[in-house]
Amino acid sequence: MRRVLLLGLLFVGTAQATDADDLAAALKKARQWTARGQVEVSVFFPPRTTPTRTTNALPAVPFRPALLARNFTVTRGDSEAVAGRPSTRFDLTPKQGAAARWSLWIDREWNVPLAFEERMPDGTLARRAAFLKVNGALARVPVQAVPPVVGLSAVLKAALPGLRLPAGFTPVAAKARAEGQGGTEITLSDGVNVLALIVAPRNVRPAVGVASVRVAGSGGVRFVWLVGNLPDAALKTALANVRQVDEAGLGTFAAPVDAGR
Amino acid sequence: MSQFEPDMIGPERNASDAELDALFAAARAPNETDAGAAERFLAGHRARLAQTQATQVQAIAAPAPRPLWVNRTLVTALASAAVIAGISVLRPTLMPADLPASAAYAVYQDALGEGW
Numbered sequence: 001m002r003r004v005l006l007l008g009l010l011f012v013g014t015a016q017a018t019d020a021d022d023l024a025a026a027l028k029k030a031r032q033w034t035a036r037g038q039v040e041v042s043v044f045f046p047p048r049t050t051p052t053r054t055t056n057a058l059p060a061v062p063f064r065p066a067l068l069a070r071n072f073t074v075t076r077g078d079s080e081a082v083a084g085r086p087s088t089r090f091d092l093t094p095k096q097g098a099a100a101r102w103s104l105w106i107d108r109e110w111n112v113p114l115a116f117e118e119r120m121p122d123g124t125l126a127r128r129a130a131f132l133k134v135n136g137a138l139a140r141v142p143v144q145a146v147p148p149v150v151g152l153s154a155v156l157k158a159a160l161p162g163l164r165l166p167a168g169f170t171p172v173a174a175k176a177r178a179e180g181q182g183g184t185e186i187t188l189s190d191g192v193n194v195l196a197l198i199v200a201p202r203n204v205r206p207a208v209g210v211a212s213v214r215v216a217g218s219g220g221v222r223f224v225w226l227v228g229n230l231p232d233a234a235l236k237t238a239l240a241n242v243r244q245v246d247e248a249g250l251g252t253f254a255a256p257v258d259a260g261r
Numbered sequence: 262m263s264q265f266e267p268d269m270i271g272p273e274r275n276a277s278d279a280e281l282d283a284l285f286a287a288a289r290a291p292n293e294t295d296a297g298a299a300e301r302f303l304a305g306h307r308a309r310l311a312q313t314q315a316t317q318v319q320a321i322a323a324p325a326p327r328p329l330w331v332n333r334t335l336v337t338a339l340a341s342a343a344v345i346a347g348i349s350v351l352r353p354t355l356m357p358a359d360l361p362a363s364a365a366y367a368v369y370q371d372a373l374g375e376g377w
Contacts, residue, residue, distance in 0.1 A: 043377055046366035059376030127377065173372075187372045196369040200360075207362030209369070227369040 020074040023090045024065045026106045026113065033112055034058065034141050037083065037134040045126040045209060045229050057139075059129050061116055061192065064172065068191030071095055071168035072102075080105060082114040083131040092192060097167030099193050100126055100229045110138055118193075118229070126229050149173060155249040156186060160199075160224065162241035166234050169195055174250060183222075184250045195228035199245055211235035216244045 034057060041059055042052040068074075077089035082105045092102040098121045105115035115130035152171045156163070165171075168190035177183045183200035198204075203223040204212050211232060212225045222245050226235045327335075370377065 041377065046369055055376060057376065060374035062374050129377075185368055185371075194369075194372045196365070196372045198365070198368055202357050203359045204365045205359045205362050207365070210362050210365045212365075225365050225368075227365040 019076040019090065020069055022076070023074050023104065023106070024069070026104075026111045027063045027065060030112045030141075032141055032143065033110070033138040035107065035110065035112055035114060035131060035134050036139045038132045039129055040132050041129045042125070043127050044124070045120070046227075047208070054132075058113060058116065058131070062189065062194065064189055064191045066191075067168075067170065067189060068092070071099070071190045072192070077103070079108070082107075083134045085109070085114060085131075085134055087114050094168060094190070097190075098231050098234050099166070099168060099190050102192050105130070112138065120229060121231065152186075155252065156197075159246050159249045160242055162243055163224075164238050164241065166190075166195065166230055166238055169193075171197075176251075184247060186250070188228075193229060195226060195230065198225040198227070199223075199247060199250070200225060208232070209235070211239055213239040213242050215242055218246065218248070222247075 036057055039055050039058055040052060041055055044051050071094060072092040073095055075091045075093065077091050080087055080089055086108045087105040088108055090104045090106060092104070094101060100118050100120055102119075103115075103117040104113055106112065107114050114134070116128065117125070117130075118127040120126050149172060152174060156171045156174075165188060169188040170190075171186050172189045173187040175185050177185055177198070177200065181200065183198060186197040186199075188195040188197055199217075200223050201221075203214065204210060204225050206212065209229060209232070210225065210227050212223050215222050215224055224239055224242055224245060226238055228235070
């Protein structure tokens with residue numbers, strides 16, 4: 001009986017690893033190749049006047065495979081057709097926290113994504129992009145060099161003492177805001193979801209997915225915003241103990257950067 | 262027996278009585294000097310009476326003057342109220358207004374990646 005149970009657990013573990021590996025292979029190929037055609041893109045968060053539009057390629061999703069494997073359980077779903085092409089659905093469920101969950105449809109022949117879907121923790125659709133029509137061949141994607149960001153976590157921790165990053169999220173990029181705006185923008189990622197952390201001289205009005213706190217800075221009063229597809233309570237909890245900011249260290253990352261892991 | 266010697270006091274007593282009678286008569290008859298003194302007395306009395314009445318009327322109409330520390334406290338409180346009121350009125354212009362939520366969403370939109 002124990003052997004059967006152990007074999008079962010081993011099989012399940014192997015199956016999960018295989019699903020994650022299969023998805024990682026598809027995402028790796030998608031860095032160089034992409035399908036073209038007619039894509040319907042719907043965005044319900046952040047809110048916009050016209051949520052749905054049509055384009056000729058899937059929008060970019062900044063997947064970070066290492067973080068994704070750490071923070072999400074990848075499960076292979078049913079075989080479904082997207083724009084008439086056989087595909088496999090992969091479901092990404094966060095292992096902890098209240099992050100959004102994702103579904104990706106991977107073309108079974110080309111092994112590249114044909115559709116993405118992001119849902120809030122309560123199941124509400126946040127974003128969706130899916131091919132309606134697909135051209136006959138893949139198109140080459142220009143390779144983008146991704147400079148590594150080393151030490152950003154430590155710098156952020158020193159710059160914003162008391163900041164409690166939501167479960168699974170880590171800083172992956174930082175850049176200075178436009179000269180007229182002032183401040184710094186830091187991108188947090190859990191592998192697929194992103195949060196925007198902003199240090200600014202002005203506050204922002206609270207809204208769905210937007211939390212802010214007033215802090216003391218070296219040059220006077222500053223404000224820290226946290227924006228993203230998380231419950232408001234999670235956003236506020238992250239900022240609850242932030243009292244001051246030291247932007248001197250963040251200045252090292254002033255140039256626009258975007259690092260993958 | 263009398264206690265006075267008649268020979269010694271008879272003529273002297275008559276002279277003194279006459280002088281005293283004249284003196285008393287002069288004293289009883291009012292003259293101009295007496296009238297002036299009476300007028301001065303009455304005028305002063307009326308003046309003192311009027312001053313006393315005026316003081317009492319003022320005391321009723323106006324309360325007793327406040328101690329100096331009360332006046333200072335009152336002035337300080339009024340000045341503080343004026344400063345607070347001024348700050349309350351001017352603060353909206355001194356502190357920039359909060360940005361709309363769209364400013365936060367725009368940053369998040371940039372972080373999402375191209376095409377969304």
